[in-house]
Amino acid sequence: NAGVTQTPKFQVLKTGQSMTLQCAQDMNHEYMSWYRQDPGMGLRLIHYSVGAGITDQGEVPNGYNVSRSTTEDFPLRLLSAAPSQTSVYFCASSYRDPQSSGNTIYFGEGSWLTVV
Amino acid sequence: KNQVEQSPQSLIILEGKNCTLQCNYTVSPFSNLRWYKQDTGRGPVSLTIMTFSENTKSNGRYTATLDADTKQSSLHITASQLSDSASYICVVTARGDYKLSFGAGTTVTVRA
Numbered sequence: 358n359a360g361v362t363q364t365p366k367f368q369v370l371k372t373g374q375s376m377t378l379q380c381a382q383d384m385n386h387e388y389m390s391w392y393r394q395d396p397g398m399g400l401r402l403i404h405y406s407v408g409a410g411i412t413d414q415g416e417v418p419n420g421y422n423v424s425r426s427t428t429e430d431f432p433l434r435l436l437s438a439a440p441s442q443t444s445v446y447f448c449a450s451s452y453r454d455p456q457s458s459g460n461t462i463y464f465g466e467g468s469w470l471t472v473v
Numbered sequence: 474k475n476q477v478e479q480s481p482q483s484l485i486i487l488e489g490k491n492c493t494l495q496c497n498y499t500v501s502p503f504s505n506l507r508w509y510k511q512d513t514g515r516g517p518v519s520l521t522i523m524t525f526s527e528n529t530k531s532n533g534r535y536t537a538t539l540d541a542d543t544k545q546s547s548l549h550i551t552a553s554q555l556s557d558s559a560s561y562i563c564v565v566t567a568r569g570d571y572k573l574s575f576g577a578g579t580t581v582t583v584r585a
Contacts, residue, residue, distance in 0.1 A: 361516075388571070398577055399576050399578070400575040401575070402573065405571060413571075447516055455570075456569070456571070458504070458524045461522070462519065463519075467516050
């Protein structure tokens with residue numbers, strides 16, 4: 358049981374380049390989400406999905422796209438990287454939505470992205 | 474706007490001592506509150522989850538309390554160990570909302 362797997366761990370991009378952060382979970386979780394973590398701030402929600410084929414925007418969606426073609430995978434795409442997107446990105450998953458208290462939310466190990 | 478404020482921002486304690494971290498929130502209507510531990514360079518790991526009706530929840534040497542009336546929670550670490558050095562994050566969910574509201578975290582450093 359690998360849990361939530363994120364790749365790559367580290368990436369350096371040039372301004373204007375595009376890339377995809379991969380996220381996969383093997384726990385058959387319906388709910389998946391992407392967050393960014395910046396110094397001195399709490400994690401902020403970028404996009405989330407409540408099941409295959411269903412996605413929605415979070416707090417800071419601009420500059421990012423997602424898709425959910427399978428239950429297992431939830432990739433995050435940076436369309437045209439900007440220095441403001443330099444951050445640590447975390448993918449999370451849970452069996453049910455966060456309102457369900459008997460429901461642990463699992464996080465990946467993070468992806469460190471630097472845009473120069 | 475739903476907000477979660479944590480204090481102190483950081484603290485240093487000696488190994489074996491106890492400490493208490495605070496979390497105040499304005500999230501409404503309240504659904505649940507979670508505490509996470511995040512080691513440097515790692516993802517957050519769940520410690521406790523509490524609902525409106527629960528005022529205490531323990532996980533080993535970690536004890537979380539919740540006062541839903543005053544919208545305050547605390548995380549108490551007993552007999553701290555070097556491995557407790559980490560950031561502790563308070564996370565609150567509103568009823569009817571898929572989104573989590575995160576505090577900025579308290580960085581705990583345990584020294585020998």
